[in-house]
Amino acid sequence: MSAAFLPFARPVIDEAMVAAVADTLRSRWIASGPQVAAFEAALSAYAGGRPVRSFTSATGAMSVALELLGVGPGDEVVTPAQSFFASANVIERAGARAVFVDVELATRNIDLAQAAAAVTPRTKALLPVHYNAPLDPAALAAFRARHGVRVLEDAALAIGSVAGGRPVGATGDLVSFSFHPNKNMTTIEGGALVLNDAAEAARAERLRFHGIARLPDGTRDLEMAGGKYNLSDVSARLGLAQLARLGEWCAARERLAMAYFEGLAGDELLGPERLPPRENPGHSWNMFTVLLPLAEMALTRQAFIEAMRREGIGVGISYEAIHLTTCYRARGWREGQFPVSERIGRETVSLPLFPEMTPADVERVCAALRRLVRSRGA
């Protein structure tokens, strides 16, 4: 008898959340309203009292953040070549140029020495990504001061991470989160942006809703041509219930990650350099990524993923190297420029990791992984 299919990510949705969302639907106030205000207040408390505004996605939040920073044609933004495509796309869609740099192998976070070398007089901002470990807030602050650029932290994967003793989002310049269902908490689709002060927050609010400003005579004015990125109350109500359990879920993720390390310990084909850093204080463990030893394997990565699926185990790829996509090759980026990002792009797989998994699930994944990296045929 085969075990139930184990996806590589799955949100926790309990009956209390279903009831809370149903209550919001019954209230008939389902677009942005009191639940959005309550969710933003809770996120702000989480982020050490800094202003937070919610969005329909992290991509929307980052687009508005770049608009806030005045990033546009002629500007450059330095960002890692290893991330989800959104990190680079928001820069290019603002009319600016994404300037890629490589990442460090262990953390998969941006190599700040390379980022410093990539700064030019046109550089407006740094857009680093919290990936397999929280970014160091002191290093980001030093980069900002030294190079006179703004910093937009892409913390899509890092809600629940703690860095320098504070939650990611409680420090720094602008910080964006994603609440996609694969993240540590979800609003179905959704995102948030942490801002510095009330003036920035007010501008972000306008940019997310057409640029509309309310006049004293009850009519509306437009200060700019804004977008449409406001979260619904239905999503915000789910987000509120999810945020209340974030700490518990991050602790469960950490326990499961440690079970992976135990389950893979001593495997000479899957040594520590192929795994995320184990000593990783404050990490929210959104993913457990492994670099496959493809040179030693008979299976290609695709065949490995298909074989895992046949075993009832879902495996993801996070992420392809962005600069090698057709879109960015057409902008002049080439193979060989960012060897670490390219290696990760070729070898990486994300194993199942979500709070409702059991240690037995982890054992099952480890057994299949150990076996398939040694399999002699497809």
Ligand SMILES: Cc1ncc(COP(=O)(O)O)c(C=O)c1O
């Ligand atoms: C690193 C990173 N940045 C940005 C995003 C975009 O998030 P959203 O889907 O909420 O726009 C993602 C989503 O997977 C991500 O992983």
